[in-house]
Amino acid sequence: xxxxxxxxxxxxxxxxxxxxxEAGKMLPAPSRFDVGWVTDVGKVRDHNEDAAxxxxxAHDGDEGPPSxxxxxxxxxxxxxxxxxxxxxxxxxxxAHHITRQSYLPSLLDHERDASQPALTEVLVDxxxxxxxxxxxxxxxxxxxxxxxxxxxxxxxxAHVGDSRAYVLKEGALEQIxxxxxxxDRLVHAGQLTPAEAAVHPQKNVLYxxxxxxxxxxxxxxxxxxxxxxxxxxxxxGLWGLVNExxxxxxxxGASSLQGACEDLVAAANGAGGSDNVTAIxxxxxxx
Amino acid sequence: xxxxxxxxxxxxxxxxxxxxxxASDQRRAQRSEPPAQGVHAVEGRLPEDHRxxxxxxxxxxxxxxxxxxxYKAQDLRFSKVKxxxxxxxxxxxxxDADVRAMILRNFExxxxxxxxxxxxxxxxxxxxxxxxxRSYLVxxxxxxxxxxxxxxxxxxxxxxxxxVGWAIQICEVLSYxxxxxxxxxxxxxxxxxxxxxxxxxxxxLIDFGIAKMFQSxxxxxxxxxxxxxxxxxxxxxxxxxxxxxxxxxxxxHLLSKRDPRLEPPFSFQRRPIHETNPSVSRExxxxxxxxxxxxxxxxxxxxxxxxxxxxxxxxxxxxxxxxGLGTSVTVxxxxxxxxxxxFEDEVRSSPSVHQGTVYVGAYDHNLYALNAENGEFxxxxxxxxxxxxSPYVYEGIVFVGSADRVLYAVDARTGRIxxxxxxxxxxxxxxxxxxxxxxxxxxxxxxYAVNVEAGRIAWKFKADGRVRSSPQIGEEAIYVGCExxxxxxxxxxxxxRWRFRARRGVTSSPAVTDEMTYVGSQDRYVYGLDVRSGxxxxxxxxxxxxxxxxxxxxxxxxIGSADKHLYALDAESGRLVWRYGTDGQVTSSPAVLDDAVYxxxxxxxxxxxxAKTGNLRWRFQTAGPVTSSPAVEDGVIYIGSSDRxxxxxxx
Numbered sequence: 001x002x003x004x005x006x007x008x009x010x011x012x013x014x015x016x017x018x019x020x021x022e023a024g025k026m027l028p029a030p031s032r033f034d035v036g037w038v039t040d041v042g043k044v045r046d047h048n049e050d051a052a053x054x055x056x057x058a059h060d061g062d063e064g065p066p067s068x069x070x071x072x073x074x075x076x077x078x079x080x081x082x083x084x085x086x087x088x089x090x091x092x093x094x095a096h097h098i099t100r101q102s103y104l105p106s107l108l109d110h111e112r113d114a115s116q117p118a119l120t121e122v123l124v125d126x127x128x129x130x131x132x133x134x135x136x137x138x139x140x141x142x143x144x145x146x147x148x149x150x151x152x153x154x155x156x157x158a159h160v161g162d163s164r165a166y167v168l169k170e171g172a173l174e175q176i177x178x179x180x181x182x183x184d185r186l187v188h189a190g191q192l193t194p195a196e197a198a199v200h201p202q203k204n205v206l207y208x209x210x211x212x213x214x215x216x217x218x219x220x221x222x223x224x225x226x227x228x229x230x231x232x233x234x235x236x237g238l239w240g241l242v243n244e245x246x247x248x249x250x251x252x253g254a255s256s257l258q259g260a261c262e263d264l265v266a267a268a269n270g271a272g273g274s275d276n277v278t279a280i281x282x283x284x285x286x287x
Numbered sequence: 288x289x290x291x292x293x294x295x296x297x298x299x300x301x302x303x304x305x306x307x308x309x310a311s312d313q314r315r316a317q318r319s320e321p322p323a324q325g326v327h328a329v330e331g332r333l334p335e336d337h338r339x340x341x342x343x344x345x346x347x348x349x350x351x352x353x354x355x356x357x358y359k360a361q362d363l364r365f366s367k368v369k370x371x372x373x374x375x376x377x378x379x380x381x382x383d384a385d386v387r388a389m390i391l392r393n394f395e396x397x398x399x400x401x402x403x404x405x406x407x408x409x410x411x412x413x414x415x416x417x418x419x420x421r422s423y424l425v426x427x428x429x430x431x432x433x434x435x436x437x438x439x440x441x442x443x444x445x446x447x448x449x450x451v452g453w454a455i456q457i458c459e460v461l462s463y464x465x466x467x468x469x470x471x472x473x474x475x476x477x478x479x480x481x482x483x484x485x486x487x488x489x490x491x492l493i494d495f496g497i498a499k500m501f502q503s504x505x506x507x508x509x510x511x512x513x514x515x516x517x518x519x520x521x522x523x524x525x526x527x528x529x530x531x532x533x534x535x536x537x538x539x540h541l542l543s544k545r546d547p548r549l550e551p552p553f554s555f556q557r558r559p560i561h562e563t564n565p566s567v568s569r570e571x572x573x574x575x576x577x578x579x580x581x582x583x584x585x586x587x588x589x590x591x592x593x594x595x596x597x598x599x600x601x602x603x604x605x606x607x608x609x610x611g612l613g614t615s616v617t618v619x620x621x622x623x624x625x626x627x628x629x630f631e632d633e634v635r636s637s638p639s640v641h642q643g644t645v646y647v648g649a650y651d652h653n654l655y656a657l658n659a660e661n662g663e664f665x666x667x668x669x670x671x672x673x674x675x676x677s678p679y680v681y682e683g684i685v686f687v688g689s690a691d692r693v694l695y696a697v698d699a700r701t702g703r704i705x706x707x708x709x710x711x712x713x714x715x716x717x718x719x720x721x722x723x724x725x726x727x728x729x730x731x732x733x734x735y736a737v738n739v740e741a742g743r744i745a746w747k748f749k750a751d752g753r754v755r756s757s758p759q760i761g762e763e764a765i766y767v768g769c770e771x772x773x774x775x776x777x778x779x780x781x782x783x784r785w786r787f788r789a790r791r792g793v794t795s796s797p798a799v800t801d802e803m804t805y806v807g808s809q810d811r812y813v814y815g816l817d818v819r820s821g822x823x824x825x826x827x828x829x830x831x832x833x834x835x836x837x838x839x840x841x842x843x844x845x846i847g848s849a850d851k852h853l854y855a856l857d858a859e860s861g862r863l864v865w866r867y868g869t870d871g872q873v874t875s876s877p878a879v880l881d882d883a884v885y886x887x888x889x890x891x892x893x894x895x896x897x898a899k900t901g902n903l904r905w906r907f908q909t910a911g912p913v914t915s916s917p918a919v920e921d922g923v924i925y926i927g928s929s930d931r932x933x934x935x936x937x938x
Contacts, residue, residue, distance in 0.1 A: 119822055
């Protein structure tokens with residue numbers, strides 16, 4: 001058995017080096033599971049229809065369950081405060097479904113079973129449960145929903161609407177999710193350029209969102225977030241007002257994840273703050 | 288035979304339920320052009336530049352029907368861009384005020400349902416409103432033409448592939464509609480003129496029969512179009528299988544180019560597609576005929592089922608099943624082997640290539656070494672059982688398992704035995720080696736770790752079932768399946784790091800990256816597991832048990848199934864990218880090289896497909912089932928067949 005120990009022992013030599021050590025950049029990736037998040041009403045609106053929900057369960061030690069992070073972002077819509085109801089209800093239902101139905105019962109087992117649904121299926125079910133709840137309890141309202149379940153370094157993402165999930169790696173943002181918005185469709189159909197879409201008066205019109213239809217298709221993605229890479233969830237109040245280059249600069253220039261989120265919100269507000277703005281930022285820890 | 292049965296039991300009605308339209312009406316319908324102005328005494332159409340709701344500016348008339356018209360219009364609310372939409376106008380001509388009100392209510396109800404539909408294959412409804420006795424639907428403007436216009440202009444016949452590609456897309460939209468909650472939406476009027484082909488070759492359904500609601504009060508009114516509608520629709524039945532029939536009728540029309548509106552109703556079975564177009568495959572004719580069965584119970588039970596059947600056709604091979612975008616041309620050419628080598632028995636084992644030598648085991652009990660360049664015999668080593676396990680070369684030694692329950696370590700150069708490791712079960716598992724140890728499974732349920740030089744067993748891991756899967760060595764653990772359905776990640780010290788339990792045996796060998804482990808099971812699923820924890824990230828169900836082991840490349844997982852297909856799944860989400868149908872089970876494990884994927888099928892062929900699209904590059908026919916998996920080295924594919932040959936093929 002010694003040889004396998006040697007095999008595994010090699011880990012120490014090959015541990016990935018800190019990703020960014022250039023001057024002016026953020027500190028090396030944290031060794032602990034850490035997350036920053038901010039949601040802000042912005043400069044123009046009088047209430048915040050965004051909802052953010054973060055659950056983290058981390059532990060130290062080589063054996064045992066992987067660190068767990070559940071990041072949920074919802075951006076509600078509908079008059080008379082119905083948007084707030086929809087977004088917070090959706091976020092709570094998703095969190096409830098994922099933790100109660102799937103995570104807690106099986107986290108501590110070390111045997112996985114094909115009779116349990118796949119994690120991507122759990123996420124889809126959770127979002128659909130939120131859809132049913134919003135349709136029932138807040139009819140006429142709607143909300144986007146982007147959520148990421150992080151287990152160890154693997155991110156499982158489910159998404160409807162036009163909030164976004166990005167990976168920041170090697171100094172560039174990569175958008176993981178696709179916007180379910182009318183303008184995005186028009187761009188794909190070649191009827192609008194991205195520049196036209198950015199200023200389009202109907203850019204908030206979604207063709208897929210929670211609370212809009214009893215049939216809801218949910219996109220899923222599975223991504224490994226390597227040590228030092230960031231996962232960013234944000235509402236259109238951020239990506240609609242602050243360009244990607246600026247977002248990268250703010251994240252890499254901040255001294256902490258929480259600080260980065262605060263800087264992002266400040267930048268959106270500096271650009272007019274015309275919408276509610278929410279950012280959730282996680283960085284994959286070392287080893 | 289079928290035709291006779293139908294005629295005997297259910298003669299077509301002598302007179303159509305709806306009065307037979309005049310020939311000129313029909314010809315007009317066929318051309319889908321507006322009739323000359325003034326033929327119908329319809330109230331005035333909206334002039335160019337007319338404003339509706341202070342928001343839509345009429346640009347031109349796109350089409351005019353009896354009581355309806357379609358305009359091209361500009362949405363003025365989008366001030367910075369020129370947004371074009373289509374506006375359908377329907378005139379509420381009922382005299383009775385109550386009937387008028389009912390029509391309006393129906394219109395609003397139906398429109399509201401349509402507005403909630405989200406599918407790229409359905410024209411989007413943006414808005415609806417009523418002005419006086421006219422109701423309007425504002426729709427997505429589709430750049431393209433309807434299939435009727437495409438059909439009219441087409442010289443000769445459409446390719447089978449093209450029609451199958453459209454039909455698969457239509458099935459997808461129909462299953463979306465039929466699965467609608469709380470109750471299924473039945474389209475009720477599938478026909479070429481209601482199917483738009485956009486500029487990218489994608490289909491969109493455009494008319495939900497809403498216009499028909501405005502034609503009530505006439506005797507014999509039926510939603511649907513004579514010629515394409517099934518018998519039960521004349522009784523007012525709107526079951527999802529109505530759409531299956533109409534799709535069958537549409538496919539019949541597209542393939543045979545005979546317009547069903549000019550023929551007696553329900554007479555498809557009496558005018559086989561082959562009468563006008565003999566080039567259509569029998570399989571496709573079978574699908575169309577099944578959709579067109581007189582009795583709804585004899586048709587496909589669902590659009591899903593019809594889609595699956597269509598996708599299994601040879602002509603669907605080049606159709607990208609998820610998007611229906613595949614229009615590329617199949618390149619198929621016969622290739623000639625560089626050499627082949629005859630054995631005394633079947634070659635089920637997969638060859639290995641190492642430093643110019645091909646090593647392969649045969650059912651004649653021998654392990655062979657051949658010159659990779661010309662197939663020249665170098666040496667053979669006799670075991671006491673058939674060899675189905677694949678040899679593995681490591682540090683100058685060839686390792687191979689045999690049905691005689693022994694693992695052999697043979698000198699790679701001379702073929703002389705170095706050592707043997709007896710077990711208590713047959714060895715079907717193919718050995719793997721790393722860190723001076725060779726790993727293999729046995730039917731005695733153990734996974735063995737054996738020292739390479741001395742042949743000494745370092746440890747055994749007792750699995751829950753026979754180990755026929757071949758172990759894969761990852762960064763942090765060894766991954767292997769067993770016939771009891773478990774997949775193990777075996778950690779430092781031979782301990783289990785995690786286990787994953789599938790519903791049936793796992794003979795397939797896992798493929799491992801630094802993120803995921805992929806494996807197939809006889810429970811028909813392909814599983815994507817988190818490599819560190821065994822969490823099930825996604826699963827994909829094929830239609831048959833899986834023995835084949837996955838290969839990775841281009842962000843995809845390639846794997847064969849006993850349902851005769853090779854699958855390409857997106858490694859990140861587990862979604863189907865494409866699948867390719869052969870005529871036999873695919874138990875062979877694919878190999879990926881550059882842009883191509885190679886595998887064998889029980890149909891006797893070796894296939895090479897483009898990895899990205901699943902398009903056929905070439906196919907090579909052997910004289911027996913190919914269960915062996917290809918080895919790829921220096922632009923050459925080495926693969927065995929049950930016809931007792933090992934072939935060297937140019938990649």
